[in-house]
Amino acid sequence: MSAAAFPAxxxxxxxxxxxxxxxxLDVLGVAAIVLDANxxxxxxxxxxxxxxxxPADEALGRAAAKLLVEDxxxxxxxxxxxxxxxxxGPSAGVFPARHKDGRTISVExxxxxxxDDQGRFHALGLVSDRTTVGRVEQDLSLSSRLxxxxxxxxxxxxxxxxxxxxxxxxxxxxxxxxxSHLGRTFREVAASxxxxxxxxxLREVLRSGTPVLARTLRGPVDxxxxxRVWSMSLYRLQTPGRLVIGVAASVVDITDQHHAAKxxxxxxxxxxxxxxxxxxxxxxxxxDLTAHELADLVVPEFADIAAVDVLDSMLAGxxxxxxxxxxxxxVFRALAVKAAYPSPAEAAADPVGEPARYDTExxxxxxxxxxxxxxxxxxxxxDLARIARDGTAAALLRQAGVHSYLAVPLxxxxxxxxxxxxxxxxxxxxxxxxxxxxxxxxxxxxxVAIDNARWYRHQSQAAxxxxxxxxxxxxPRLKWLxxxxxxxxxxxxxxxxxxWFDAIPLPDxxxxxxxxxxxxxxxxxxxxxxxxxxxxxxxxxLGLAPAVILNQxxxxxxxxxxxxxxxxxAVYDPHRRSCRLACAGHPPPxxxxxxxxxxxxxxxxxxxxxxGGVPFETVEIPxxxxxxxxxxxxxxxxxxDQDIDVRLAALTDLLAQSSSLPLEETCDLLLGALRRxxxxxxxALLIARAQPPPRRDQDQAHGSEDHARDHxxxxxxxxx
Numbered sequence: 001m002s003a004a005a006f007p008a009x010x011x012x013x014x015x016x017x018x019x020x021x022x023x024x025l026d027v028l029g030v031a032a033i034v035l036d037a038n039x040x041x042x043x044x045x046x047x048x049x050x051x052x053x054x055p056a057d058e059a060l061g062r063a064a065a066k067l068l069v070e071d072x073x074x075x076x077x078x079x080x081x082x083x084x085x086x087x088x089g090p091s092a093g094v095f096p097a098r099h100k101d102g103r104t105i106s107v108e109x110x111x112x113x114x115x116d117d118q119g120r121f122h123a124l125g126l127v128s129d130r131t132t133v134g135r136v137e138q139d140l141s142l143s144s145r146l147x148x149x150x151x152x153x154x155x156x157x158x159x160x161x162x163x164x165x166x167x168x169x170x171x172x173x174x175x176x177x178x179x180s181h182l183g184r185t186f187r188e189v190a191a192s193x194x195x196x197x198x199x200x201x202l203r204e205v206l207r208s209g210t211p212v213l214a215r216t217l218r219g220p221v222d223x224x225x226x227x228r229v230w231s232m233s234l235y236r237l238q239t240p241g242r243l244v245i246g247v248a249a250s251v252v253d254i255t256d257q258h259h260a261a262k263x264x265x266x267x268x269x270x271x272x273x274x275x276x277x278x279x280x281x282x283x284x285x286x287x288d289l290t291a292h293e294l295a296d297l298v299v300p301e302f303a304d305i306a307a308v309d310v311l312d313s314m315l316a317g318x319x320x321x322x323x324x325x326x327x328x329x330x331v332f333r334a335l336a337v338k339a340a341y342p343s344p345a346e347a348a349a350d351p352v353g354e355p356a357r358y359d360t361e362x363x364x365x366x367x368x369x370x371x372x373x374x375x376x377x378x379x380x381x382x383d384l385a386r387i388a389r390d391g392t393a394a395a396l397l398r399q400a401g402v403h404s405y406l407a408v409p410l411x412x413x414x415x416x417x418x419x420x421x422x423x424x425x426x427x428x429x430x431x432x433x434x435x436x437x438x439x440x441x442x443x444x445x446x447x448v449a450i451d452n453a454r455w456y457r458h459q460s461q462a463a464x465x466x467x468x469x470x471x472x473x474x475x476p477r478l479k480w481l482x483x484x485x486x487x488x489x490x491x492x493x494x495x496x497x498x499x500w501f502d503a504i505p506l507p508d509x510x511x512x513x514x515x516x517x518x519x520x521x522x523x524x525x526x527x528x529x530x531x532x533x534x535x536x537x538x539x540x541x542l543g544l545a546p547a548v549i550l551n552q553x554x555x556x557x558x559x560x561x562x563x564x565x566x567x568x569x570a571v572y573d574p575h576r577r578s579c580r581l582a583c584a585g586h587p588p589p590x591x592x593x594x595x596x597x598x599x600x601x602x603x604x605x606x607x608x609x610x611x612g613g614v615p616f617e618t619v620e621i622p623x624x625x626x627x628x629x630x631x632x633x634x635x636x637x638x639x640x641d642q643d644i645d646v647r648l649a650a651l652t653d654l655l656a657q658s659s660s661l662p663l664e665e666t667c668d669l670l671l672g673a674l675r676r677x678x679x680x681x682x683x684a685l686l687i688a689r690a691q692p693p694p695r696r697d698q699d700q701a702h703g704s705e706d707h708a709r710d711h712x713x714x715x716x717x718x719x720x
Contacts, residue, residue, distance in 0.1 A: 029132055033125040034114065035064050037085055039078070042122070051107065051129055053100030068097050070104065084111045084123045094130055106130035153251035156237065159244060161186045161202055173230065173253045194218075202234060205247050209236045216254075229258040270438045273301060281446045287315075287453040291335030294420065294446040300340030302438070303422040305402070307349050308336040308446075309356075310410070310418035311368060314454060330365045331357050332418065345423060348388055348396035356389060363387055367407040367419045373440060376405040377430040387423075397423070404430040408443045412451035420446070479509040480574035480693050484663035486685040488671055490635070498525030498565065499633045499684035500533050504540045509574050509693075512540040515631035515686050516567035517586070519608070528563045532556065532609070536569070546571055546582035547616040550609065554584065557610035564610035568603075568631055572623060574693045579623035582616045584609050587634050588648075590655060594626030598655040600648060625692035628663075630655060635681030636674055650674065663687045 031051045034043035041064050044056040052059075052068060059067060069077040073096055080091050090112040097107045108130050114122040153170030157163055163181040171177055174189075181189050187199055194217075201212055212234040219228035231252045238244045281293045291308040299306045309332040334350040350356040358365045363386050367374045376383050379402055387405055388394035404424040410417045420443045424431065483503045498518025506512055514536050518529045535556045539549050546569040557563050566586040572579045581589065581601065585608035592598040601621065607614035623629065630651075637647040654673055658666045667685055675683065 029128055031127045033064070033127060035081065035123045035125070037121050039063050039065055039081055039123075041067070048127065051105075051127055052097065058100075070096065070098050080111065081123055084113050085121050087113060097127075108133045153249075153253075155181070155249045155251070156246055157186060157202065157249065158246045159206060161199065161247075163189065164246065170251055173251055198232075202247055202249075205234045205236050206244060209238075211235045216258075217251075226255060226259055228253070229255045266434075269301065270434075273297065273438065273442065281449050285453050287450065288335055290446070290449050290453045292338070294442070294450075295336040295338035297446075298420070298422065298439075298442065299338040300427075302435070302442075303406075304340045304425045304427050305343060305345045305349070305400075305423040306336075306338050307334055307421040308410075308418065308450075309334050309350065309364060309421055310450070310454075311416070312355050314415075314417045329357055329359050330362075330368050331355050332364065332368075335418075341426070343400045343425065344396040345400035345402060345425065348393035348400070350389060358389070361386055362389075363405070364407055364419050364421060367409055368416055371409045371411060371416045373409070373436045374405075374407040375431055375433075375436055377432065379403050379405050401425040403428075406431040406435060406439055408436070408439045410443050410447040410450060412444075412447035415451075417447055417450055417454070478503060478505055478511050480691045481511050481572055482663055482689045482691060483511075483513075484667050484687045486667045486671060487682070488635075488675065488685075489682045490680055498529035499635065499682045500529045501631070501684045501686045502533060502537065503686065503688070504537055506540060506571065507543065511572045511688075512536075513570040513572065513629065513631060513686060513688055514540075514567065515586070515633060515684050516565050516609075517633040517635075517684070518563065518565040520563075528557075528560055528565070531560055532563075532565055532567075536567075545618045546580055547618040550582050550584045550606070550616040554609045554612060554614075554616075558612050560610070562610065564608045566608050566634075570629065570631070572629075572688065572690065574690065577622060577624040577690070578620050579629060580618050580620045582606070582618045584616060585611075587632065587637060589632075590628075590630040590652060591621060591623070592628035592630065592655055592659060593622075594624065598628075598630075598652040598659075600652065623690055625690050627690045628655070628659075629688045631686045631688075632670075633682070633684045635679065635683040636670065636685060638681065639676075639679075647674070663689055 029047055029050060031047035031049075032043065032045040033041060033048050036042050041059050041062055044054075044059045046056075048059070049055050054067070065074050065077050065081070077095070083089075084091055090110065092108075092110040094106055094108050096104050099105050106129075107127050110126045112124050114124050116122065150167060151169055153173040154165070154167040155163055155170055156165035162183055162185050166178040166181040168178075170181075174181075176189070186202060187195055190198060198217070201215070204210075205212055212232075214231050214233060217230040217232055219230065221227055231254045233250045235248045235250075236244060237246045237248050276297060280297055281290060283293065284290065291310070294308050295306045312331040312333050315333060332350065333355055334352045337346060337349040337352055339346045360366070360369070363374045363376070363383075376387075379387070381398075383405065384394040384397050384402070385391070387402075388397055402423045402425050406422040408420050408422075410420055420439060422431070422439060481503075485501050485503070487499065487501065498516075498520060500514075500516050500518075502512070502514040504512040504514070514533075516529070516532060516536075518525045518532065520528075532553060535553055536549065539552050544552075549569050550567060553567065553569075557565055565584075567584045568581065568586040568589055569584075570579055570581040570589070581603060583589075583603040584606045586605075588600045588603060590598050591601055601619070603619050604617040606616045632651075637651055638644060639647065651670070651674065654670055655666070658669050661669065666687055670685065671683065
């Protein structure tokens with residue numbers, strides 16, 4: 001009956017039936033030979049032809065001993081045959097046989113006696129080529145030893161995913177003996193949390209034959225508190241005839257490598273964070289910006305919520321008194337608060353810029369007072385009360401899920417400036433000693449930048465106080481002239497400059513108008529400005545021509561440790577209805593005749609004060625009732641991204657639009673339109689408007705000069 005009569009599939013007992021070739025007997029090439037009682041061949045299988053080379057028609061009916069055995073071995077062969085036929089039991093062994101081509105081959109033979117229905121005896125010989133058998137034996141032995149001694153965990157599961165083989169290495173990896181695996185399904189044995197997905201993968205490997213390599217499995221936590229991690233590869237097993245008999249799994253415990261790799265990656269990230277700190281923190285000398293840069297650096301890579309709190313006493317400058325702290329307490333000001341995501345913990349943080357007083361029980365106070373980090377790996381209810389400022393804030397931290405806390409001091413030049421406050425909520429990993437070291441390194445680097453910005457702020461504020469003190473206080477009392485003035489310092493990140501303005505009453509109802517700009521910034525520039533302003537004020541009372549005044553100021557500046565400044569000096573005479581001006585390297589003033597368009601005055605530029613040896617010239621322009629004169633420093637019109645001519649045109653356009661506005665509103669308009677929040681230079685601005693003198697003065701005031709005279713002409717005179 002052919003194999004096709006028995007299709008593969010389970011029988012009534014549930015046993016899989018498979019008739020495809022490729023089993024072990026096919027691999028061994030087992031030949032079947034039946035001899036009658038006389039030793040003649042009566043049955044000859046196709047495999048026998050493969051082993052001995054004789055087809056069936058040449059072998060059947062012939063004496064096996066003569067056909068297959070050499071003369072010198074024939075006596076032994078016959079004695080073995082007789083013993084089997086006589087009922088002496090089966091015999092097995094390796095025997096030399098003769099191939100059809102004349103060569104001697106070694107075969108492994110197993111002989112047993114058969115009896116037919118008529119009581120006659122026969123001998124059945126099952127024969128395989130010894131070379132083939134030896135190779136199979138070697139493969140089996142090698143496979144067995146490899147499985148038994150392999151350091152890799154090995155398992156074989158049948159098509160129902162039941163364990164049929166587990167080697168000792170897998171027993172050690174899994175922590176279970178082989179007996180607890182064998183016969184049980186993968187789902188019953190596997191300890192991984194994603195057992196359903198793994199079972200699905202096993203079935204897919206059985207179905208498709210595509211192996212799965214180095215799949216990572218996560219297991220329970222070991223005695224050291226580490227999560228167990230394995231790498232598993234899956235392969236489908238099939239016979240040489242391609243019959244699927246199961247799936248093999250190799251498992252390697254990679255817990256140490258996994259955690260070492262995580263530690264290495266974590267170390268690389270830490271080094272990257274430290275490297276970033278050098279580039280991202282302290283990019284400016286702005287204190288608040290520096291604090292925000294630090295908070296941005298640690299969130300979200302290092303913490304979920306961060307706050308940069310500086311001791312209020314460290315922010316107090318010579319002109320600013322900090323909030324006094326009672327003994328044992330500390331007063332902080334939060335300069336920056338950052339959260340990786342919207343969180344109630346943000347509301348629990350101290351409001352930025354406002355003082356917050358903490359007693360000695362608070363962890364942030366302990367950190368600041370001792371100058372040492374404070375680590376709370378696992379935050380308890382009691383810890384929340386020592387972290388938060390009050391009960392409401394503690395409830396918010398609890399709601400946010402804060403579970404780990406770390407505070408490190410911001411120490412620079414031996415002084416604790418404040419505390420870097422860090423919390424973790426969504427990040428499930430608690431802070432540890434490695435985090436303490438990293439946070440300490442970041443805090444140390446940032447603290448130097450914060451300290452630099454703190455001192456810079458103190459110096460800038462001191463310079464600004466000095467600058468404002470040296471400038472005129474209150475509007476000047478002038479005759480026949482209205483004046484509006486403004487001083488606007490640069491952005492908070494840049495030192496105050498040496499810009500100044502002045503309106504000085506002179507004899508005969510005249511007024512001297514001065515705007516200057518000392519080159520440089522800081523306290524030195526402010527002090528130089530004060531000296532030049534004082535000198536200009538003194539010289540103005542002598543009634544000298546503007547060019548002469550600048551010449552004397554040039555000498556003064558040269559004596560002030562190589563100080564340099566630009567300046568424009570003007571004298572208004574209401575009786576002559578004129579204004580005389582001289583310029584020392586300063587931007588051109590703007591003349592706005594009543595009812596006419598503004599114009600930039602074309603004055604001889606001269607050289608800045610302090611250069612020396614460069615003459616100055618005085619220019620006289622008509623300046624009658626209703627005329628405006630606008631004096632300013634370069635911070636009003638100079639920018640890095642626009643040409644100066646464009647900016648000057650914008651200035652004159654604004655003045656044309658504001659000709660009907662009061663002077664104070666015009667000042668606000670110019671500053672609002674031309675200044676930017678991040679401008680890097682301060683500005684002094686002075687706008688003067690001529691008022692009509694009394695009728696008597698008008699009648700006496702050089703009747704030949706009319707207010708409608710040509711505004712485009714001016715008279716020049718050189719300094720003596």
